[in-house]
Amino acid sequence: MIIAIDGPAASGKGTLARRLAAHYRFHHLDTGVIYRAVARALLEAGADLNDEDRAAAAAEDLDPAAFDDPALKSQRVGDAASVVSALPRVRAALLQFQRRFAAQPPGAVLDGRDIGTVICPEADVKIFVVADAEVRARRRTLEALERGEAANEAEVLADILRRDARDSDRATAPLKRAEDAHLLDNSHLDIEGGVRAAIAIVEAVRAGRSGV
Ligand code: DC
Numbered sequence: 140m141i142i143a144i145d146g147p148a149a150s151g152k153g154t155l156a157r158r159l160a161a162h163y164r165f166h167h168l169d170t171g172v173i174y175r176a177v178a179r180a181l182l183e184a185g186a187d188l189n190d191e192d193r194a195a196a197a198a199e200d201l202d203p204a205a206f207d208d209p210a211l212k213s214q215r216v217g218d219a220a221s222v223v224s225a226l227p228r229v230r231a232a233l234l235q236f237q238r239r240f241a242a243q244p245p246g247a248v249l250d251g252r253d254i255g256t257v258i259c260p261e262a263d264v265k266i267f268v269v270a271d272a273e274v275r276a277r278r279r280t281l282e283a284l285e286r287g288e289a290a291n292e293a294e295v296l297a298d299i300l301r302r303d304a305r306d307s308d309r310a311t312a313p314l315k316r317a318e319d320a321h322l323l324d325n326s327h328l329d330i331e332g333g334v335r336a337a338i339a340i341v342e343a344v345r346a347g348r349s350g351v
Contacts, residue, residue: 140246143254146268148302149275151325156250158334168240170251175211178219188222198232221302225309255317264344265320274326275299
């Protein structure tokens with residue numbers, strides 16, 4: 140079984156995906172981490188983020204063992220990831236890795252921007268998570284402060300709006316809701332409320348009541 144979770148930056152999709160995977164004992168892949176790893180490789184090399192040859196080479200060279208590195212979580216790397224992820228050859232280089240991950244038994248939950256539209260269009264369940272930009276900015280700011288990073292909420296909000304626009308307006312695999320994705324508005328839900336709503340969607344689909 141494949142569960143595809145897409146949504147904009149800081150919508151809470153990562154937490155939901157992790158919790159759904161734990162609930163169903165499925166594998167979980169935060170696909171944003173892959174683009175972040177490519178971005179970090181370029182930043183460390185001092186390379187131009189729009190250098191498609193270098194970015195595609197970094198994507199082909201990725202080591203999944205490094206995906207847990209907390210340095211990938213920073214706002215700077217996230218912003219750079221939004222740039223490199225718009226490069227078609229980067230996305231092409233990462234496609235098969237994600238599809239192979241998704242095919243693992245007994246099931247997988249993948250979260251990102253294009254899981255339901257491009258990576259796993261045949262996913263059994265698709266959830267598109269949204270939340271108000273102000274709510275997302277507040278959450279991201281608190282997370283950054285908890286990691287000991289300096290964070291200004293107004294700047295985080297501006298960054299989120301810029302990322303939303305870049306991720307949604309790009310030509311290749313833009314952020315968009317798949318036609319058959321269930322919408323989950325996470326603006327006014329706490330984590331447990333969001334998890335319950337996501338499980339309810341999965342269970343409704345499993346029970347064959349996908350219109351619910
Ligand atoms: O979800 P995140 O903030 O970790 O993602 C970082 C960037 O990576 C995001 O701004 C766009 C890109 N990304 C993507 O293009 N496709 C995905 N499936 C996941 C992330």
